Amino acid sequence: MPAAITPAPAAVPAAKPATKTVESVENPYGLGALWKAGDFVAKFVLVVMVIMSMGSWYIMIVKLWEQAKLGRQAKEAAKSFWSAGTIRQGADTLHETSPFRFIAEAGLDATKKHDGLLGQVDLNTWVTMSIQRSIERVQSRLQDGLAFLATVGSTAPFIGLFGTVWGIYHALTAIGVAGQASIDKVAGPVGEALIMTAIGLAVAVPAVLGYNWLVRRNKSAMEDVRAFGNDLHSVLLAAGNARKA
Numbered sequence: 001m002p003a004a005i006t007p008a009p010a011a012v013p014a015a016k017p018a019t020k021t022v023e024s025v026e027n028p029y030g031l032g033a034l035w036k037a038g039d040f041v042a043k044f045v046l047v048v049m050v051i052m053s054m055g056s057w058y059i060m061i062v063k064l065w066e067q068a069k070l071g072r073q074a075k076e077a078a079k080s081f082w083s084a085g086t087i088r089q090g091a092d093t094l095h096e097t098s099p100f101r102f103i104a105e106a107g108l109d110a111t112k113k114h115d116g117l118l119g120q121v122d123l124n125t126w127v128t129m130s131i132q133r134s135i136e137r138v139q140s141r142l143q144d145g146l147a148f149l150a151t152v153g154s155t156a157p158f159i160g161l162f163g164t165v166w167g168i169y170h171a172l173t174a175i176g177v178a179g180q181a182s183i184d185k186v187a188g189p190v191g192e193a194l195i196m197t198a199i200g201l202a203v204a205v206p207a208v209l210g211y212n213w214l215v216r217r218n219k220s221a222m223e224d225v226r227a228f229g230n231d232l233h234s235v236l237l238a239a240g241n242a243r244k245a
Contacts, residue, residue, distance in 0.1 A: 045163040045196060052152045052159075053203045059145040060210040066142070067217050073098045074224040087235060099138040103229055106134035107236050127236050131229045138225055142218045146211060153208035160200015167193025 077100040084090035087108055094101035110130035111123070171190050 041166055042163060042192060042196075045159060045166070046199070049156060049159060049199050049203050052156055052207075056149055056152050056203070056207040056210065059148055060206075060214065063142075063145055063214050064217075067214075067221055070099065070142070070221050071224075073100060074221075074228075076100075077228060082231075087232070099141075099225060100228055102138065103131060103134045103225070104232060106130050107232050111236055124237060127233055131233050135222075135225055135229050139218075139222055142221065146214060146218075149207045149211040149214070153204050153211055156204035156207065157200045160196050160198075160203075163196025163200070164193040167196060 073095065077094060077098065080093040081090040081100065081104070084093060087104060091101050091104040091108070094104070107127060107130060110127045167190065170192065
């Protein structure tokens with residue numbers, strides 16, 4: 001008899017590759033965990049550094065805008081003031097908030113109010129003093145806010161260091177309570193300490209860089225202001241001598 005033919009086994013479908021499910025694991029030692037688990041001191045340090053950072057960036061943006069505005073006003077004064085017929089007409093061509101108009105009007109007032117006890121002062125000296133005072137007021141206005149940047153740059157690292165010390169204190173307390181230095185007892189407080197240090201540096205570095213940059217830009221802007229004051233002083237004296245003649 002012929003041998004029985006056995007049917008071929010059915011093809012087994014290929015197994016589908018197993019898909020890995022990615023689960024989002026929340027970092028138990030991140031900034032959010034620090035805020036939730038932190039005590040009053042840790043939260044206070046975080047709030048102080050956030051306020052210092054926001055204040056620093058606000059001052060840097062505002063001062064950059066003011067310096068750019070002063071540069072435009074310097075070009076406006078060079079273009080329209082010196083081409084006027086008189087100092088009064090030249091001052092009227094400038095914007096009311098322009099520091100160059102403020103200096104010009106201070107010089108004009110000095111020539112008009114040179115009587116009484118002030119009349120005993122030489123006109124040259126009196127005009128020089130008046131223009132110098134107005135220039136110093138402009139310089140003081142440009143320096144507003146820079147003291148805050150300097151304070152933030154010098155104190156923020158120490159505030160972060162205080163948070164670091166406080167976090168290490170919590171780590172030592174957790175070790176003492178647990179009786180052993182296990183990683184789960186130490187990681188949280190040590191992570192809190194490192195985050196405080198990083199935030200302190202992140203707040204201080206932009207403040208220091210911004211302070212140095214703004215001071216350098218202020219010096220450049222004040223060169224135009226002082227040059228305007230010196231030229232105005234010469235014109236006022238020449239006009240006064242012409243009236244006396």
